[in-house]
Amino acid sequence: MTPEYRIDAEQRIASYLANNDVDDIKNMQVEQTFDDLGHEVHVWNIRTSGGNWWVVEGESAPMNLYTQNEFYFSADEAYSFHMGITQRLQARHHQTFKHVIDEVPLDIDGIKSISRRLNSAALELNDVSGPEDIQSIGLTCRESLIELAGVLAKGNPELLKDHGLKSADFKGIAKAVINIYAVGKRNSNLRKRCRDLIESAWDQSSEVVHSPNKNIPDAKICLLFTCSAVSVIQNLFLKYLGFDDEPKCPECKSMDYDIVGGENSGEFVLSCNSCGQESAISEEI
Numbered sequence: 496m497t498p499e500y501r502i503d504a505e506q507r508i509a510s511y512l513a514n515n516d517v518d519d520i521k522n523m524q525v526e527q528t529f530d531d532l533g534h535e536v537h538v539w540n541i542r543t544s545g546g547n548w549w550v551v552e553g554e555s556a557p558m559n560l561y562t563q564n565e566f567y568f569s570a571d572e573a574y575s576f577h578m579g580i581t582q583r584l585q586a587r588h589h590q591t592f593k594h595v596i597d598e599v600p601l602d603i604d605g606i607k608s609i610s611r612r613l614n615s616a617a618l619e620l621n622d623v624s625g626p627e628d629i630q631s632i633g634l635t636c637r638e639s640l641i642e643l644a645g646v647l648a649k650g651n652p653e654l655l656k657d658h659g660l661k662s663a664d665f666k667g668i669a670k671a672v673i674n675i676y677a678v679g680k681r682n683s684n685l686r687k688r689c690r691d692l693i694e695s696a697w698d699q700s701s702e703v704v705h706s707p708n709k710n711i712p713d714a715k716i717c718l719l720f721t722c723s724a725v726s727v728i729q730n731l732f733l734k735y736l737g738f739d740d741e742p743k744c745p746e747c748k749s750m751d752y753d754i755v756g757g758e759n760s761g762e763f764v765l766s767c768n769s770c771g772q773e774s775a776i777s778e779e780i
């Protein structure tokens with residue numbers, strides 16, 4: 496420790512103690528210096544009229560104060576305790592933030608601005624300091640759903656007129672679209688589940704927007720419902736486009752196959768990579 500460092504440290508410690516209502520310093524001296532973590536950390540022994548304290552400070556260590564009266568008997572214990580807390584805080588600070596919407600398979604390529612909104616709402620979750628921040632996340636979710644309704648209405652021009660719907664009626668539009676994208680008796684359970692999810696997303700976001708008593712988990716659930724609703728509508732659309740009509744191996748139902756040319760032109764053979772079965776495909780590919 497250089498003399499300059501000592502003078503500077505003594506001043507910082509005196510002002511730190513004053514901020515913590517510890518006055519009337521009788522004596523301060525370095526009790527012990529540790530460098531086992533690659534940088535110097537000093538434990539100061541401070542005697543005041545009101546009691547004795549350890550102050551831990553040093554390179555890349557935040558300053559902190561520990562009483563000698565009760566729990567911290569030695570400089571060594573004060574140091575260990577301090578570094579444990581410091582490392583935990585630093586570890587938490589450096590932890591890579593797990594994006595809430597990484598938890599749902601969200602694939603909304605065609606709807607870039609909804610994706611952007613939901614991403615920024617997920618980041619806001621990390622920075623909540625009051626009820627208005629929670630409400631703002633709810634609002635972002637609701638606006639995203641309304642934007643999705645707009646995209647759906649635009650993709651199905653007759654929809655609003657045919658069903659007498661308003662352009663901001665997310666629930667009405669989404670339910671009408673579910674009926675278009677998942678038709679037939681075989682999809683009736685799926686339609687019901689999708690409608691329930693649409694309801695959940697909309698109602699949760701309305702609740703979060705209007706209530707000042709919601710917490711971070713409520714906002715997170717709101718975001719998850721919203722992302723799920725968007726993703727589900729998109730996957731229904733893929734289904735509608737025929738992505739669930741992919742050929743399968745007639746023998747083992749595997750979808751891992753190659754399609755190769757047959758003996759005659761215009762003939763194709765599905766060659767299964769799982770069971771080796773080769774079967775002619777009659778339809779055009």
Ligand SMILES: [Zn+2]
Pocket residue numbers: 744745746747748749767768769770771772
């Ligand atoms: Zn097969």
